[in-house]
Amino acid sequence: MRPKAKEIIPLVNEIVERVNGIGLGEQEAKLREIYPEFFEEKKAKKEEKKGLPPLPKAEKGKVVTRFAPNPDGAFHLGNARAAILSHEYARLYGGKFILRFDDTDPKVKRPEPKFYEWILEDLEWLGFKIDEIHIASDRLEIYYDYAEKLIRSGKAYVCTCKPEKFRELRDKGTPCPHREEPVEVQLERWRKMLNGEYKEGEAVVRIKTDLKHPNPAVREWPALRIIDNPNHPRTGNKYRVWPLYNFASAIDDHELGVTHIFRGQEHAENETRQRYIYDYFGWEYPVTVHHGRLSIEGVILSKSKTRKGIEEGKYLGWDDPRLGTIRALRRRGIRPEAIRELIIEVGLKRSDTTVSWDNLAAINRRIIEPIANRYFFVADPIPMYVDGYDEEFVAEIPLHPDHPERGTRKLKFRPGEPVYVSGDDMGLFKPGNFVRLKDLFNVEIVEASEDGIRAKFHSVEYEVARENKWRMVHWVTVGRPCEVLVPEGDKLIVRKGLLESDAHVKVDDIVQFERFGFVRIDEVKDEKVRAIFAHK
RNA sequence: GCCCGGGUGGUGUAGCCCGGUCAAUCAUGCGGGACUCUCGAUCCCGCGACCCGGGUUCAAAUCCCGGCCCGGGCACCA
Numbered sequence: 273m274r275p276k277a278k279e280i281i282p283l284v285n286e287i288v289e290r291v292n293g294i295g296l297g298e299q300e301a302k303l304r305e306i307y308p309e310f311f312e313e314k315k316a317k318k319e320e321k322k323g324l325p326p327l328p329k330a331e332k333g334k335v336v337t338r339f340a341p342n343p344d345g346a347f348h349l350g351n352a353r354a355a356i357l358s359h360e361y362a363r364l365y366g367g368k369f370i371l372r373f374d375d376t377d378p379k380v381k382r383p384e385p386k387f388y389e390w391i392l393e394d395l396e397w398l399g400f401k402i403d404e405i406h407i408a409s410d411r412l413e414i415y416y417d418y419a420e421k422l423i424r425s426g427k428a429y430v431c432t433c434k435p436e437k438f439r440e441l442r443d444k445g446t447p448c449p450h451r452e453e454p455v456e457v458q459l460e461r462w463r464k465m466l467n468g469e470y471k472e473g474e475a476v477v478r479i480k481t482d483l484k485h486p487n488p489a490v491r492e493w494p495a496l497r498i499i500d501n502p503n504h505p506r507t508g509n510k511y512r513v514w515p516l517y518n519f520a521s522a523i524d525d526h527e528l529g530v531t532h533i534f535r536g537q538e539h540a541e542n543e544t545r546q547r548y549i550y551d552y553f554g555w556e557y558p559v560t561v562h563h564g565r566l567s568i569e570g571v572i573l574s575k576s577k578t579r580k581g582i583e584e585g586k587y588l589g590w591d592d593p594r595l596g597t598i599r600a601l602r603r604r605g606i607r608p609e610a611i612r613e614l615i616i617e618v619g620l621k622r623s624d625t626t627v628s629w630d631n632l633a634a635i636n637r638r639i640i641e642p643i644a645n646r647y648f649f650v651a652d653p654i655p656m657y658v659d660g661y662d663e664e665f666v667a668e669i670p671l672h673p674d675h676p677e678r679g680t681r682k683l684k685f686r687p688g689e690p691v692y693v694s695g696d697d698m699g700l701f702k703p704g705n706f707v708r709l710k711d712l713f714n715v716e717i718v719e720a721s722e723d724g725i726r727a728k729f730h731s732v733e734y735e736v737a738r739e740n741k742w743r744m745v746h747w748v749t750v751g752r753p754c755e756v757l758v759p760e761g762d763k764l765i766v767r768k769g770l771l772e773s774d775a776h777v778k779v780d781d782i783v784q785f786e787r788f789g790f791v792r793i794d795e796v797k798d799e800k801v802r803a804i805f806a807h808k
Numbered sequence: 809g810c811c812c813g814g815g816u817g818g819u820g821u822a823g824c825c826c827g828g829u830c831a832a833u834c835a836u837g838c839g840g841g842a843c844u845c846u847c848g849a850u851c852c853c854g855c856g857a858c859c860c861g862g863g864u865u866c867a868a869a870u871c872c873c874g875g876c877c878c879g880g881g882c883a884c885c886a
Contacts, residue, residue, distance in 0.1 A: 381885055489882040516886090540812055628819050630836060637849085648846095
């Protein structure tokens, strides 16, 4: 057919033209009649695409996954990748999903009590069913036990080298003087670590590895260290020997029966380290899936940057609409299903991905479009004085064009009183131009300036506006004060204006301000409304 | 410097393991149109990509070698 494309194209165009001429309902009816399979196929195809690829070595009912955040900051879209994949596969295989707080660094990445709660809250908001919750700081005795076992079996030792000295030896591939000392000596030092005879930085438990491992960074990696006065938010100063990430993770993944691990590719090398422990104990290492880093265009995800911004007063808090934390997305009116869908779409790729906001917005729009009621919000209002219509006129507009059953809202026009239109539409208000005040009537612009617009009534009928292709604008007469916070990259723009008085909105509603965009109602104080912009 | 990983339209993704069915999927975006009292939604049509070079082969996005580019790791952090 291809060589004949030139002849076919006009034919196709003609047919398309004809089909478009017969109206949508009729088109569908006709199609069902002549080609009923089409509808079934379409559905089947969609479902097939949605799913995640099968998980290697996964047995129905036996998959156990976990998500192990450090509660030192709010949960964000980047973390959500590992979390959602873990949870999704647990559900897919009828398995178990574990939340484990990895709060073993009371010093550099200090956990804070509120983040334990927030993470749980955010996961629940995302629709997670959490089967078990564990907190690493409750489990120190368990880590101690395993550490001692490793020391006894000569697989680990207590090293009291100065860090710089140790690094030097390690890089050369030579053992440090403590490595080969007898077990009794090691155990004695281990006791000294626990009872406080060594101070912070003076001793560390190391796991024996291949001294010639090509990557010096995995050689003789540290498993537990001392922290003086940890003042841990959950255990205070009860414990001063704390496991490092690799040790605690390795032990817990085994102890909790984790079968599949999802984590960022930055952890690939940690797996090599952790495997030593599995080998020493003869355990089977879980199946691991490494994914790339997920970021979203123009949104800040980094915990340290966020914290700094908050401290400097640049951000309103962890849920500032400019941020990529889950609470910030929620505050903007992004639905959990949209986040889940996005992450499933991005999938298991190992390369880093930066998705565009458009992409998330498109998914979210599809979800909220049917639920969001419509209202008129006039940003930067400008009065328009209309001559030539001397009666009161009540415009009754459906709350949602596709759902008349939800009822209507009423906007009243009173002769002699101005209607307010948006400064954003100034380009349409040129003398001699015609515009339609949506659901009210058509006017001709007589004069226009930033201070006010004079217009002349033309006609009521919508059809007149449509035939002439006149543009349509939204408007209010009396409105309640309303501001919309619009995140734009690093800036948070405040749009002030008037919201139609018949808008009975409450906090958490996701609505559409017509011709402005979808917003979530953030606060309603007396008459005043604050909303946060989600997307067009 | 040393050690991993990755490069498919503007963006994201499928395909790569097991070479042909790929003149390459789907979504988003962009352009055009239909419909509609929103510049929204819906529907239709269109645009646009296999990092580069070599090799193997009848046949390469897919296998091999080399190069380039981009991420990540190299903490007594997680």
